[in-house]
Amino acid sequence: MTLTPVLSKYWNLPNSWTLDTYRAHQGYAALPIAFAMTPDEVIATVKDAGLRGRGGAGFPTGMKWGFIPQGPDPDGTVKPHYLVVNADESEPGTCKDIPLMLASPHSLIEGVIIAAYAIRAAHAFIYVRGEVVPVLRRLQAAAEECYAAGLLGSDILGSGYDLELTVHAGAGAYICGEETALLDSLEGRRGQPRLRPPFPAVAGLYASPTVVNNVESIASVPPILRNGPSWFRAMGTEKSPGFTLYSLSGHVARPGQYEAPLGVTLRELLGYAGGVRAGHELKFWTPGGSSTPLFTAEHLDVPLDYENVMAHGSMLGTKALQIFDDTTCVVRAVLRWTEFYAHESCGKCTPCREGTYWLVQLLTRLEAGLGTPADLDKLLDIADNINGKSFCALGDGAASPIVSSMKYFRDEYIAHLERGGCPFDPARATAWAPTAAGEVIR
Structure with missing residues (x-):
């Protein structure tokens, strides 16, 4: 394409x-x-x-x-x-x-x-x-x-x-x-x-x-x-016709705006963007900004239109493709996003106002290696109490990266507990390697 x-x-x-x-x-x-x-x-x-x-x-x-x-x-x-x-x-x-x-x-x-x-x-x-x-x-x-x-x-x-x-x-x-x-x-x-x-x-x-x-x-x-x-x-797919702007950012050789028909894949877009930065592999990415559930390398060939992205468990959203390579700590990335949502919550409804605050507390503790295994279930429980129950979609957006990152990278959360901190820190990285999440691209 x-x-x-x-x-x-x-x-x-x-x-x-x-x-x-x-x-x-x-x-x-x-x-x-x-x-x-x-x-x-x-x-x-x-x-x-x-x-x-x-x-x-x-x-x-x-x-x-x-x-x-x-x-x-x-x-x-x-x-x-x-x-x-x-x-x-x-x-x-x-x-x-x-x-x-x-x-x-x-x-x-x-x-x-x-x-x-x-x-x-x-x-x-x-x-x-x-x-x-x-x-x-x-x-x-x-x-x-x-x-x-x-x-x-x-x-x-x-x-x-x-x-x-x-x-x-x-x-x-x-x-x-x-x-x-x-x-x-x-x-x-x-x-x-x-x-x-x-x-x-x-x-x-x-x-x-x-x-x-x-x-x-x-x-x-x-x-x-x-x-x-x-x-x-004549462009795009039957249910998602036309052209659109895809924003590629993060660990790619040539980040920027790529205008393509709906239905293009990330693999194709990475071809235009020069691929993931040299010497590294794709670990995870967002198909529509930080409020959409994460994808991994196994989703490289998912057509980026509304129907196909939803069928694979995420949302096309604003088509903001944030690319993260194998040097990125998933827990730290999710924490940073959650801090953003907690800061930007308008406070009108209880699930979002209180839920995003407690998500940040739990993630901060987990990222520092100070949490417990029970915190992982508690994290998902709070996310479930926000998702679909807040006044607007901000609560859903805050829950999405947490639920999807636990789905694909639960072992990384556990590694933080076992190592007493982030396994991507130099002092701990030599003793731990993340589980590969499907096919990778260099």
Whole structure:
């Protein structure tokens, strides 16, 4: 399978982020196509293409747009519709939306205009992490270019359609990547997940019908409008069509973004990335960021699409492929992730607030070699009390690496107990070798 650069095709051009460069490569050519269609026809086109949300869940994008209720409420109230782009990329290991917005902000803005037109919204928001100031400035500059060129504001391209775009900086909370917490933050409140129902499509931003989509999902819309659903479906698999960005990081020769059809395998991607660093072997990896269950070398040939990854016990998530070689202590890696989730828990629900705290205490003790065999069962018991029982998916994400690492590397946890500390420390490493987890790649 070969790479399919679409969104990333012009990232290496000089001044790729400017309106002139974007327009020189079919930029904003999809707008007149969309405006020649009715909003419902645009939604139908995205449905026909089979575009699935690129933010983690993989929910069909066109179907999500179609959930927006049309017409007045039963009491006769007519509420505005809103489009919100979730650009709060904060999952450990995930780095696809930020380079996309840095290198090609107009690909996102063109998608925003089309998506907002499709759901009949007059105001759209891009919610960006507050820490990434260069991205924020680049999006704001791109929006100003669009206003000056008549691509935003009143009567866009003479279509009669009006749209205001607001680029909003968040305060840097991981929980605001959850769509309802993001909406609360956007409204000026503390970012915490909402109870659902009602869902955002019915009562989202300012209690009005709202669509929340990921950056890559929205940026994929203009190429679909330009080239048609059949072109998009010619890539990927039947149930997971199209192209997507895979983020390879960690112990690989050439980390970075690799845009490929859905269904590519890690073995193929490692071929493009130069393989695992010289002299070492693949030990474990994440298919969709730290919140997804771990895979090992035995999963090198699992097609990286939504169905196959789930069938093998994990989730495709954000397609953040973190690669760890044989020098990595699994317990230490899982501890670091768990510390992150405990720190970022919003504290709204007891399972997550209390559970992540105690997971860190147990893992800290185990990693230092001070735990007991009973701690291993206690670790799994607490993870089970968090998984599926917390208010949002943060609790599930905290439990996933623990449960999966115990499944594949329980002997490594036991080695910490037997050696009185991490067996990867030089003083202990000579007396212990980890069990091989399937086939390895150099």
